[in-house]
Amino acid sequence: MAEADWSVSSDAIVERPRRIRNHPLLSAVYDHHDALIGEHLPDGEFLEVAFGQYMHPEADVGLEAWPSNVRETDEPAIVGDARSLPVPDDSFDGIIGRRFLHHVPERDRHEIVRECERVLRPGGRLILLEGTPGLYRRVTKGMAFRLGVMDEDNDLYGHLSREELRDLLGQEFEIVADEPLGSPLMMACISESELSKYLFPVYERTQVVTWWTLIVGEVT
Ligand SMILES: C[S@@+](CC[C@H](N)C(=O)[O-])C[C@H]1O[C@@H](n2cnc3c(N)ncnc32)[C@H](O)[C@@H]1O
Numbered sequence: 001m002a003e004a005d006w007s008v009s010s011d012a013i014v015e016r017p018r019r020i021r022n023h024p025l026l027s028a029v030y031d032h033h034d035a036l037i038g039e040h041l042p043d044g045e046f047l048e049v050a051f052g053q054y055m056h057p058e059a060d061v062g063l064e065a066w067p068s069n070v071r072e073t074d075e076p077a078i079v080g081d082a083r084s085l086p087v088p089d090d091s092f093d094g095i096i097g098r099r100f101l102h103h104v105p106e107r108d109r110h111e112i113v114r115e116c117e118r119v120l121r122p123g124g125r126l127i128l129l130e131g132t133p134g135l136y137r138r139v140t141k142g143m144a145f146r147l148g149v150m151d152e153d154n155d156l157y158g159h160l161s162r163e164e165l166r167d168l169l170g171q172e173f174e175i176v177a178d179e180p181l182g183s184p185l186m187m188a189c190i191s192e193s194e195l196s197k198y199l200f201p202v203y204e205r206t207q208v209v210t211w212w213t214l215i216v217g218e219v220t
Contacts, residue, residue, distance in 0.1 A: 044093025
């Protein structure tokens, strides 16, 4: 990503929308993630924090630190910081956070989880999908960068391992699901060819590397 597309504001990395839809296989993978998240949502009203380029289809309202992300969406959205949610206690039944915790310094991540617990109603759920560190991710991204098909990674703060995510959410929530996601075909996601989307059925059946973790915490 070019430097002008992101900045560090109050220690959070905020950024302009990424062009995920230019990558048909990645786009299909993200749609699949959204469907999986939907399976874990309870009934009720949902907030998405750090929605970036587009909101989860079931989110009723979104929150973003980067103002242009809010201006450019047609969905109800507010500018704000997930570390201090401008929302009263007990407001939502579900909070979704996709691929964003690595944009927040480690020392602030617990505050986000605590804030989510505060604004969730009893029985409410926090559903996070986060990148998981690992050799396959490092090698793939390193190769893509060297080949010039991916801009330099701005992952200053680092992803969380599955165990770190469990520890983080487990401080405030009961963990009700914890699912590793990823396929060796992740490499093909950098393709912009329309044909790449036809790889998705194979991608889905070969979930043998952990590129992401989907974790669900419930208010007890
Ligand atoms: C890698 S993008 C992910 C966007 C989207 N969730 C997705 O999965 O496509 C991370 C997003 O988190 C936002 N962000 C970073 N820190 C934040 C914070 N403290 N509060 C709200 N949004 C934040 C950034 O502006 C950026 O849009």
